[in-house]
Amino acid sequence: MNALEIKGLTKAYRDFRLDSLDLVLPSGCIMGLIGENGAGKSTTIKLILNTIRRDAGTITIMGKDNRKNVQLMKEDVGIVLDDVGFPECLTGKQVGKIMRNTYRNWDNKAYEDYLRKFSVPMDKEFKDFSRGMKMKLGIAVAMSHDPKLLILDEATSGLDPVVRDEVVEMLNEFTRDEGHSILISSHIVSDLEKLCDYIAFLHKGKLLLCEEKDALLEEFGIIHCAPETLRELDASAVKGKKETAYGAEAIVKRNAVPVGMDVSPIGIEELFVFMVKEGK
């Protein structure tokens, strides 16, 4: 059973349109949803949560329609949004009490352990938290009710590298259990690059690709050569290029360029930027 299945998801606004999105997150996997600001990541997540209504398409979470038994569904889903919206006057301890009376499977010990590990004080008011601390509280809450699926929307942006690393480590540990899955959206790709099993590129409401991360990194590579050499290549092999006064650089499909050509490995971020620019 897949943790998340999205088919033909469409939502139109006046100046933006999420266009027939298809996405499958197999159980036990981590999927990184990469896209620039305004690409549609948050819209997608809001549609998953049923915060906004879809124009078309289906969404199933752990096999169930996301519009049915919504409250029950949310018991098993941990969500962290980029704005952790707890009222400013609440303290960590109060949040814990509220959550204890909200979730069936609330584990207060786990919650306090997370806060302790993250050095989040129990008695400080939320309005006095730094951004990193707010995020850590959000993550602690999301992980303390035995969720099967974690959805994180830009949960690492604005965090310093040390905290980001802590968070990535926690997410890594979360998926040691094969019943646990994660959908994480971000425009900071470096966090996702190592962690993810699947990568999806979202750009202006359209899904550019959704593949196994390893397969992606093997399929594409970068070549550096003279512009003439570049022109000699099969057009379908070249996914994006950049020419300067000193030569040309191109993203290519490894299996479509001549053998012996020196193809360097590519990073996910570079791939995304090239693909977006090429599309323009």
Add this chain to the structure above:
Amino acid sequence: MNVFIDNKRGAPIYDQIYSQIKAQIINGELKEDEALPSIRNLAKDLRISVITTKRAYDELEREGFIYTLPAKGCFVAPKNVELLREESLKKIEEYMQKIAQLAVSCGLSKEEVVEMFMMNWEE
């Protein structure tokens, strides 16, 4: 078991894992019937994708270096002399191909290469 991953350069990660485990099996660092970390735990310990480690293990199993017991995990297969010999043969062939490529690129003829080889063998 020691596995090091080079992210920046180098072969695809699954290949690095596969090669390193294979080498350790061949040189005896990993003993027969020794338990390997599960696909999932290895991935999480190395902070890489489960799909990657699965691929490495699948490859190792396909070539007979490890075996899987359902619900128990993966273990090092007993040393297979045939297998080891085959490994060495494969490596020799790899090197030979490289030699041939290099020779062609600097204009050596087949005879010249064989001559070089004979000289090196005798030493």
Add this chain to the structure above:
Amino acid sequence: MKGLLLKESYMINKYCRMYLVLVCIFGAVFVISGNEFMMFYPVVLTGIIPMSLISYDERSKWYVYAEAFPYSRKQIVSAKYLITLFYLLAAVVILAAAGVIKSVLFPGGGMSIKEYLFVVSTVPLAGLFIPSIMLPPVFKMGAEKGRIVYYVEIFAIALIFGIFSEFQAELARWLAYFGSLIVPIAIAGMLLLFGISWMLSVKFYERREL
């Protein structure tokens, strides 16, 4: 829904403590001065509590975040209505206590205990009026736009009263017709208004896109 109510009460404790203090002060003033109108004011103040809470909620971006929790939109709305009722009840209790103290300290004059208790149980209903007309537009459109609609409503009501004052004499005669039933009818009317407001708010919020 217990978690939601807990959250509301934590917030009231922080932000709306003044109101309850005022209720106590006005109660004390009533005890000393015997002026019954002292009772109306704090009760009406309590009606402002839900609106105040919603403003703070929106500032924290609570409503979008609350979508993450296993609460229905109905529960999120109902928490505000319930907590309003609860604090009005608290105001009633305080005022009732004030009245009892008064008649013990300053016996005679003014109302009998029975009359007083009767008034105390109906006055808080006036406190239901403001939330009833304020909350539905706020749940439909958010605090900023909802507040504007609320002002329009107040203006419309004032206008209607202005028109009716022309017919004051006739109105007085018409009301006298009901006699002693007037109070129970007013109570029923106010409760009905509150109930309709509750249902409307739920309907509006369930349809809202955040």
